[in-house]
Amino acid sequence: MPGGANLNLRSFLWRGERVYPEQEIVSRTHQGMHRYTFAEYAERCRKLASALEQAGVERGDRVATFAWNNHWHQECYYGVSCMGAQVHMINLLLPDAHIQHIVDDAQDRILVVDPVMLERLEEAYDEDAFASVEQYVVMGDQVPETSLEPVVDYESFIADGDPNYEFPELPEDQPAGMCYTSGTTGKPKGVEYTQKMYWTQVMAIMTGEVGIRSDDVELTYVPMFHVSGWSRPFATIAAGAKTVLPGPAPEPEDLAQMIEAEDVTLSAAVPTVFMDLLEYARDTDVDFSTIRYFLSGGSATPKSLIRDWRETHDVDLVSGYGMTETTPVTHAYAPKPGTDPSGEELDELRSLSAGIALPGVEFKVIDEDGEEVPWDGESLGELWMRGPWVSTEYFNAPEATAESVTEDGYLKTGDIVRVTEEGYVDVVDRLDDLVKSGGEWIASVEVENRIMGLDDVVEAAVVPVPHERWDERPAAFVVSREGADEAALREDVRAIVAEEYPRWWAPDAVRFIDEIPKGSTGKFSKRTLRDEYVDEELAEQVAANAPSSS
Structure with missing residues (x-):
C-alpha cells in the first residue's frame, strides 16, 4: 500500500491552524506588543508565500531575513519554506565582511529586514556582494529613511497575497532553510536544511525532557538568526504551544517581564543569557514559578549556574547539545531509569554532559590515531555523528565537506568528548x-x-x-x-x-x-x-x- 504525504513542514502549519486555531503568538516589536492567533498567523503565511510567488520567487530560491525574533520573522519561517523556497537567516552580529560573503554566496533574491536593523544592514551593504537582492522588505507598515532600494514595507508587500494560497507538495529533500556557521575559523560556511531535516528535528525536540507540549508557553529567546532558532519557531506551531517572541535586543528585564506577564513555562538559550537573567533576579523580585525548565546549550553550562537556579528559584536548567550542521539539537540530558541522580550529583551530570543522543542520531568517538574509543567515561576523542537531521555537505564548499564528512556519512564535529558506560556524552572541549x-x-x-x-x-x-x-x-x-x-x-x-x-x-x-x-x-x-x-x-x-x- 503506498505511503502518505512526504515529511513536510506544511503538515505542522496545518496542525497548528486546524487543531489550535485560537492559540496565541505574542510579539514584542519596535511598535509595541502584538498579539494574534495561530489561525491569523497561518493566513498571513499563505499571503506571504503568494506575494513572494508574485514577486518571482521560485522553488529553491533564497529569501533572507535580517531580524530579531518577532511575528514577521516567524511568518517567514513557514511562509517561505512551505512554498518551496529557502528562508536564509543572516546572523545580525557578524562582521560586515562575513555578511557580504553570506549574501553573495547564497545569492539571496529577497531580503526581509527588521527596521531596527536597517542602519546595521546599510553599514554592511556592498553593491557587488548584494547584487542578487531584487527587493528589500522592511518589517512593519512603513519604511524608515534608507539608502537601500528598491524597498517596500512588509504589510504592503503581502497586502495582495492570496489568503487561500495552496502550498505545494514538496519532496523531502527540498531545501527549506539555510544558516551559515559563525566563521570562527575562516569564512562562514553555508548549511542547508531540507524539509525532512526540519521535520525530523522538530519531532525529536518535541519528545523527552526537552519536549514542547500544547499546554506550554514558549519564550523563543534563541535568536531566529542563530541555527533556525534551534528549530523552536517550527516546533511551537507544531506542538500548539503559545509562542512569546522577545523582539529587538531583549535585556534581562524584558525577559523577566514577559515570563511573568505571559506565564512562560519554558525557554532555551546559551548559558550567558541565564547568567545575566540570574544576576538581574538577584536584585529584583522576579516570579519564575511558572517555569517548567530552561534548556541551556551552545556551550557547557557551569555547575554553579545550574545549582544557583535550582536553589534560588527552583528552576531546572537542562543541558542540550548541537551545532549549525545538525539543525541543531542531537543530545539532551535526561536521567535514565534506575540511575535517579539528585542534588549535587545531578548538577554535575547536567553541567558536564551533553546528554544522551536523541532518537535517530548515531555517534562514535575517534582518537588521534583514527581508532574508536570505548565508552568508559575516561577515553577522549572527537565526536562523529550522523542522522536524518545531520548535514552531510556544506553549500558551495566541496573542500570543507571532504574534510568534515566521512564517506559513510559521519560529520566530524570538532568537539572532544568522552562517553560514559550509560551512553552520556561529556563535551570536554572544542578541538581548537x-x-x-x-x-x-x-x-x-x-x-x-x-x-x-x-x-x-x-x-x-x-x-x-x-x-x-x-x-x-x-x-x-x-x-x-x-x-x-x-x-x-x-x-x-x-x-x-x-x-x-x-x-x-x-x-x-x-x-x-x-x-x-x-x-x-x-x-x-x-x-x-x-x-x-x-x-x-x-x-x-x-x-x-x-x-x-x-
Missing part, C-alpha cells in the same frame, strides 16, 4: 580550544566550570598561551562580582582548580576584565581573547608561574 601542555590535553571547559563555582566569579574563560618548554599553558580571564577582593580571588582560582584536577591544570595567570567578549552566537569568544587580550605581559606571567616539572 584545548590547551596542549607537554603533550597532554587540558580541558579549558572543565577548568572554566570549576572557576565559575566560586561565589565571587561571574564569568571565566581559559585560553592557551604559548610557552617555550610546555608548548602551551592555560591563562584564565575572569569577571569578578562587584566588591570582590581580586588579589585573594586570584589565589582561590588556582587553588579550586588544583583541588579537583592535576595541579598542572591550574592557570598560570589570572587576569580580571570587565566582561568576557562574546561571539555572534552569544558564546564566549576565545578567539577574541587569544587575538586581542593575550599580550606580552600575560605571556611573562605565564612563563614565571608555569610548573618546572609535570
Whole structure:
C-alpha cells in the first residue's frame, strides 16, 4: 500500500491552524506588543508565500531575513519554506565582511529586514556582494529613511497575497532553510536544511525532557538568526504551544517581564543569557514559578549556574547539545531509569554532559590515531555523528565537506568528548580550544566550570598561551562580582582548580576584565581573547608561574 504525504513542514502549519486555531503568538516589536492567533498567523503565511510567488520567487530560491525574533520573522519561517523556497537567516552580529560573503554566496533574491536593523544592514551593504537582492522588505507598515532600494514595507508587500494560497507538495529533500556557521575559523560556511531535516528535528525536540507540549508557553529567546532558532519557531506551531517572541535586543528585564506577564513555562538559550537573567533576579523580585525548565546549550553550562537556579528559584536548567550542521539539537540530558541522580550529583551530570543522543542520531568517538574509543567515561576523542537531521555537505564548499564528512556519512564535529558506560556524552572541549601542555590535553571547559563555582566569579574563560618548554599553558580571564577582593580571588582560582584536577591544570595567570567578549552566537569568544587580550605581559606571567616539572 503506498505511503502518505512526504515529511513536510506544511503538515505542522496545518496542525497548528486546524487543531489550535485560537492559540496565541505574542510579539514584542519596535511598535509595541502584538498579539494574534495561530489561525491569523497561518493566513498571513499563505499571503506571504503568494506575494513572494508574485514577486518571482521560485522553488529553491533564497529569501533572507535580517531580524530579531518577532511575528514577521516567524511568518517567514513557514511562509517561505512551505512554498518551496529557502528562508536564509543572516546572523545580525557578524562582521560586515562575513555578511557580504553570506549574501553573495547564497545569492539571496529577497531580503526581509527588521527596521531596527536597517542602519546595521546599510553599514554592511556592498553593491557587488548584494547584487542578487531584487527587493528589500522592511518589517512593519512603513519604511524608515534608507539608502537601500528598491524597498517596500512588509504589510504592503503581502497586502495582495492570496489568503487561500495552496502550498505545494514538496519532496523531502527540498531545501527549506539555510544558516551559515559563525566563521570562527575562516569564512562562514553555508548549511542547508531540507524539509525532512526540519521535520525530523522538530519531532525529536518535541519528545523527552526537552519536549514542547500544547499546554506550554514558549519564550523563543534563541535568536531566529542563530541555527533556525534551534528549530523552536517550527516546533511551537507544531506542538500548539503559545509562542512569546522577545523582539529587538531583549535585556534581562524584558525577559523577566514577559515570563511573568505571559506565564512562560519554558525557554532555551546559551548559558550567558541565564547568567545575566540570574544576576538581574538577584536584585529584583522576579516570579519564575511558572517555569517548567530552561534548556541551556551552545556551550557547557557551569555547575554553579545550574545549582544557583535550582536553589534560588527552583528552576531546572537542562543541558542540550548541537551545532549549525545538525539543525541543531542531537543530545539532551535526561536521567535514565534506575540511575535517579539528585542534588549535587545531578548538577554535575547536567553541567558536564551533553546528554544522551536523541532518537535517530548515531555517534562514535575517534582518537588521534583514527581508532574508536570505548565508552568508559575516561577515553577522549572527537565526536562523529550522523542522522536524518545531520548535514552531510556544506553549500558551495566541496573542500570543507571532504574534510568534515566521512564517506559513510559521519560529520566530524570538532568537539572532544568522552562517553560514559550509560551512553552520556561529556563535551570536554572544542578541538581548537584545548590547551596542549607537554603533550597532554587540558580541558579549558572543565577548568572554566570549576572557576565559575566560586561565589565571587561571574564569568571565566581559559585560553592557551604559548610557552617555550610546555608548548602551551592555560591563562584564565575572569569577571569578578562587584566588591570582590581580586588579589585573594586570584589565589582561590588556582587553588579550586588544583583541588579537583592535576595541579598542572591550574592557570598560570589570572587576569580580571570587565566582561568576557562574546561571539555572534552569544558564546564566549576565545578567539577574541587569544587575538586581542593575550599580550606580552600575560605571556611573562605565564612563563614565571608555569610548573618546572609535570
